[in-house]
């Protein structure tokens with residue numbers, strides 16, 4: 585090709601081919617545009633955005649893969665590299681940056697985990713006037729949350745009153761707890777269930793206001809529940825919550841660190857928590873804090889903890 589043009593590239597993704605187009609101008613990569621893919625959209629969108637900006641900034645495909653999405657990122661980078669070579673385009677030779685950085689920050693509270701629990705907690709703490717940092721081990725946000733269809737119970741919320749009208753008045757935390765217990769064949773942890781049933785309404789209203797979410801009645805109502813109480817987002821995807829909550833949180837002054845796997849909890853001589861140490865591909869991040877919020881995901885994959893009768 586001449587010094588300017590477009591190259592169609594195909595990479596092998598987890599779920600099928602990933603088609604993208606590279607724009608080249610004057611021996612420089614000026615765009616990497618995804619045309620088609622079959623990957624999980626919430627994860628793929630974040631990974632593709634980050635790869636695109638890293639490639640454009642570094643003018644190289646010899647850059648780090650995105651943590652938690654290594655196979656997908658390497659497939660894109662390697663096929664792009666091969667495609668430009670096949671077209672005779674010479675990008676400047678660059679060695680991968682190998683140096684590790686050390687960074688140290690001080691906040692009031694550090695939130696560990698960037699799924700819905702971590703994002704809502706972080707947003708809430710920020711709203712309460714705290715200086716908050718959220719640390720996520722992957723190079724993208726969302727955890728298991730990104731896979732779910734956003735269907736959630738709205739018991740006790742203003743949102744439920746708006747959607748279900750008079751019927752919402754009959755729905756109480758005790759009523760919800762009884763249905764959850766029946767649904768899980770009475771294997772559920774009663775204390776955790778109580779925390780959820782008594783706080784879910786307030787949490788739904790809080791995050792709806794914080795990021796301007798517009799929940800509606802869910803198309804699927806849990807058959808084991810004795811009343812309609814499920815709501816969902818217009819996109820039917822919790823990626824909407826993750827994306828909007830992260831944007832609002834950072835816009836209002838919260839800090840998010842990706843590729844930051846918390847490996848140590850710091851304590852003083854009396855055992856009081858004083859912060860955490862997180863490791864990433866290129867950085868050790870020490871966060872000094874008065875408190876930490878652990879929101880690193882559930883135990884759905886642990887048969888012993890969830891009970892042998894609970895299938896799925």
Ligand SMILES: Cc1cc2nc3c(=O)[nH]c(=O)nc-3n(C[C@H](O)[C@H](O)[C@H](O)COP(=O)(O)OP(=O)(O)OC[C@H]3O[C@@H](n4cnc5c(N)ncnc54)[C@H](O)[C@@H]3O)c2cc1C
Nearest residue numbers: 697698699700701720721727728729732735845846880881
């Ligand atoms: C396919 C599917 C469908 C579902 N559908 C629904 C539904 O319709 N309704 C519903 O209510 N629930 C649903 N669920 C369950 C729901 O998605 C989870 O309960 C919820 O997402 C848990 O959120 P979380 O923030 O606790 O965990 P996660 O979203 O998993 O977030 C935890 C985060 O912590 C990070 N992390 C872990 N360890 C560390 C560490 N050491 N340092 C830094 N970060 C760390 C993880 O990478 C992750 O991003 C579904 C789940 C799945 C898998």
